[in-house]
Amino acid sequence: MKTDIGNGRNKTWLGVVFRFIAIVFAAAGLIMLQGLSEGLEPWARGFMAAAPLPDDLRFHGASHGALIGILFSVSLLAMLRAPLNKPLLLQFYFIGHLIFLGTLLVTDPALAKQSFFVFILFAAVLGVLFAVYPKRRDILRPRQPKAMNRPLLVMTGIALLGLLPFMINGVTGQIGDTQMQFRWGEGTALGLALVYAGYLTATSRTGARTLGIIQSAAYAYMGAASVTLPDHPGSWGIIGGAAAIAYGMVYAVIVLRQLAPHASVAKPNTIQS
Structure with a gap:
């Protein structure tokens, strides 16, 4: 009984610390x-920045805003409510950063060597988050079984x-980049x-929803x-942009319908594993 109470207090304390750390890192x-500042470059140049990006980098600023501002930072902020129920978001945050660093290492080894402090910084961030998350095991080896959703798998294939x-263009563009x-x-x-x-x-x-x-x-x-x-440079153009907006809207509808809160994990459209 005392052990259970102690574990409960420990998780409560870690939950408070995790929320604070999540806010700081986000x-x-x-x-x-x-x-935020680079993410707003397409519409508000130089917002909260010392100087606006050069015109040819403005869309690249949008890519930075989508990755760092939306996918990474918002994922952390979304964990402020019931963080113990969303280890999936932290798993994405961890692997997402490894994807970022791996892409840097593969596409521009010279820049990766020059920017070694970025690897140290991200390692420290991930290490702290891992240390203060009460359900660390679920980040590496989730206990909840997968129930692969067919419509969402199809949408991911389309994406x-x-x-x-866009990704191939990014690799070739980075290999030929001389601006480091x-x-x-x-x-x-x-x-x-x-x-x-x-x-x-x-x-x-x-947490998938x-x-x-x-x-x-x-x-x-x-x-x-x-x-x-x-x-x-790098823009998806008007047609590609309109398609991305439409895809985002359709994807949101499918997610809301397929992953309704309180619904059973097993559904007719799922593949158990």
Whole structure:
């Protein structure tokens, strides 16, 4: 009995600490890492920044805002409510950062070597979050079984096909980049993170619904940025931007219908594993 009480108090204390750390790291992503200021570059140049981005980097700023500002920072903020019920979001946050660092290492090894402090910084962030999360085991080895949702898997496949040219363009652009900036490659990291988030959402685990809505916002945001900056380097153009907005809206509807709160994990459209 005393052990159970002690464990309960320990989890409560860790939950409070985790929420505080999540707010700090989310704010750091939005402000210090410029997820907010660069994310607004298509519409408000130089907002909360020392200077606006060069015109040819404005769409790349949108990619940065989608990855750091929406996918990463909002995922942490979404865990402020019932964080113990959303280990899936923290799993995405962890693997998403590894995708970012892996893409940097593969597409521009020289820049990765020069920016080694970024690896140290992200390792410290992930280490702290792991240490203060009460259900650490669920990040690495989720206890909840997967119930793969067919419609969401199909939507993720569609996203992969649509994002593939963007990701390939990001790899080739980063390899040919002479400015030592991770702009093109970051677009590839964004595409990979979106596809991975789509897979996690399709598992139907607790927290998948929230992650799906965050993805929908990222697609709609990238679509709006593309429509605003159709001729800028890296942009998806007007047609691609409109398609991304439509995809984000349809995806949100499917997520809300397929992953209703309080619904049973097993559904007719799921594949148990």
